[in-house]
Amino acid sequence: MRRRDFLYVSGIGVGASMLQSIPVIGRDIAIEDALMPIDVSLKKKLADIALNAARSKGATYADVRIGRYLNQFLTTRENRVENISNTESYGMGIRVIANGSWGFAAIDNLTEDNIAKAAASAVQIAKVNSKLLAEPVRLAPQKGYGEVNWKTPFEKNSFEIPIKEKTELLLAVNDAALKGGANFVNSSLFLVNEQKYFASTEGSYIDQDIHRLWPTFTVTKIDAKSGKFETRNSLSSPMGMGYEYLNPKKEEEIDGVFTIYKNRYNMLEDATTATRHVEEKLKAKPVEPGKYDLIIDPTNLFLTIHESVGHPSELDRVLGYEANYAGTSFLTLDKWESKKFNFGSKIVNFEADKTEKGSLAAVGYDDEGVKCKNWDIIKDGILVNYQTIRDQAHILGLPESQGCCYADSWDKVQFQRMPNVSLKAGKTPLSANDMVKNVEKGIYIFGRNSYSIDQQRYNFQFSGQLCFEVKDGKIGGLLKDVAYQSNTQEFWNSCSAICDEKDYRLGGSFFDGKGQPSQVSAVSHGCATTLFKGVNVINTGRKI
Structure with a gap:
């Protein structure tokens, strides 16, 4: 088992903004070492030491996360390679409940004695915290799964692809852009492998191997x-x-x-x-401000979904427990309790899903050992549910957690994070080409760009990388300075058509920020090309 010192430079704070920049990540590791797995039986042995020590000190519940986080980052500019790095972070986080309160401790020197001491520290922290409790922690019931494992379904392990092949691809991309007349071009490839082991006093020993990439x-x-x-x-x-x-x-x-x-x-x-x-x-040409029908491609709409649907349906924001980076939420409990809050038009259906193949948040089990699943958040335009973890489920009267707990590192305490939240595709056969033919005055928008949304996730403004004029059913030239303005409820009620499953695609981000101290998570949002009628468009280049 290899353990390396690791420095995580986390100047990540742009919150729920889905960062375009890459955070700086610590010390290098040889790729040969990165490809060497850690024996599962050894991880189980270390986890049992922590669980037994926590119980012996008075914990009524304990869970352990042994995490090995591997990253590979390649960057190029024009005809040169600027950076290649392989990094590793490895350690253990121990979370406990004692006297009805949470306690947490983490270590990276995994000797038996150090693990036992860390578990004892977590229990001591919980007991001190308990003096400030208004009411004890209430965990939703969760059965133990015994020894199980889960792995991201993939055909080619990105870490096994030779560095030469990856850099040649990036340089070929740059060369194609330069030959096409570009003055500058940079390209990068970011690979992530999370090797996560979870164990709890409820009898779960879960080994997961999670892979992600971003070109x-x-x-x-x-x-x-x-x-x-x-x-x-x-x-x-x-x-x-x-x-x-x-x-x-x-x-x-x-x-x-x-x-x-x-x-x-x-x-x-x-x-x-x-x-x-x-x-x-x-x-x-500059866009003329006014009302337009918007055809929005998944490469742009995923971000609008993230900000106007994903964040406001996080239960901790709804309750006011969380406000960092993304504010609270207009989707207050009274709207859910009414069972008739009109979030969007009848064709608008949003599903939370931690199991969707290819998605960034797909895992077999969350960081509380809850088996992942899918559920409705918006059904036929009506708010029907939120996103919860084990100590929130009772607030909604749910019999179990929805599996939305996550920590971005072994040394961070896990908390409620967004699952994949996606707009379901239309049921009637409809292609993007067919959709365009029915638009007289519109704009077809591709690619994420700038955005702004208020602290209740209600009033917003989004722009795109590419905004094509649509006139009399035909796609015309590009428009500049385009931004669409609306509020969440008005916007989703203007949704009038959604392409079918053939057009459904995933968008998302490696770096969705939340919490203080900040953590980032990876999350996807799927949708098909979607039509919104009569949306207000402004010209961002005009002086007021």
């Missing part, structure tokens, strides 16, 4: 005469899968504008197309 780039072109420039970021999505994500399968072309790949990504093709787009963006 991305930014292309920039400068107009020599005016000195103005435009950029376009990649339209990739971070995914919970292996290197096969970069082996695309063609699905559908949208009027020559884009080729859609179903949860696959053609990085070279996207870079080539991006270079053409930045040239067109330099010549794009």
Whole structure:
């Protein structure tokens, strides 16, 4: 078993904003070491030491997380490689309940004596905390699963792909952009492997091997005469899968504008197309403010879902227990209790799902040892549920947790985090091309860009990477300075059509921030291309 010192530089604080930047991550590890697994029987032995020590000191409940977090990050610019790093973080977090209160301690030097001392410290912390309790912790019932394991379904382990092959891909992406006329281009590939072992006094010993990857780039072109420039970021999505994500399968072309790949990504093709787009963006005409029908691609709509549906349905925000980075929520309990709060139109159905293949938040069990599942949050436009963990379930009268507990490291205490929250595809056959044909005055929006939303997740403004004019059922040229404004309830009630399952795709982020001290989590939001009628559009370039 290898243990390495690790420094986590967590200047991540942009909260629920789904960061585009990559946090700096500590000391390097040789890739050969990263590919060496830790024996499961050894992890069980270490976990039992902690559980037994916690019980002996008076804990009525204890759980242990042994985490090994591996990251590989490759960055390039134009014709050179700028950085390649492999990092490892390894240690144990021990959480207990004693005298009805939580206590937590973490260590990275996993000797038997150190583990026992850390467990005792967690119990002591819980007992001190209990003096401030208004009421004791109430955990939803949870059976033990014995010894089980879960692994991200993938075809190719990204960490096993040679560095040479990965850097050649990134440099080829850059070369394609430069040959297309770009002045600057950078590209990167970020790989994550979370090896997580959970054990509890309820009898669970859960070993999980979780894989994620994110390929991305930014292309920039400068107009020599005016000195103005435009950029376009990649339209990739971070995914919970292996290197096969970069082996695309063609699905559908949208009027020559884009080729859609179903949860696959053609990085070279996207870079080539991006270079053409930045040239067109330099010549794009300003949008005329007014009401438009918006056709929103999943590459843009996923962020609107995240901010206006995902965060406000977090129960801790609803209750006011959490307000960091994303504020609280307008979806207060009285709206849920009424069983008739009109969140959106009747075709709007949002599902929380911790099991969806390829998604970032997909795991077999959460960080409380709860087996993951899916459930409705919005059904036929009506608010029907939230997101909960074990000590919240009783507030909603639920018989069990929904499995939404997560910590981004072994040395952080786990708390309520967002599952994948997705808009269900339409039931009637409908393609994006068919949707365009029915729009007289509209804008077709691709790619995430700037956004703003208030502290109750209600009033908002979003823009896109690419905004195409749609007139009389045909896609026209690019518009610039486009942003759509609305409030959550008004926006989702304007939803009038959703493409079918063939168009459904995942978007998401590696870095969704929450809490203080801050933690980040990876989360996906799926949807198909969606039509919103009569949405207010402003021109962000006009002076007031």
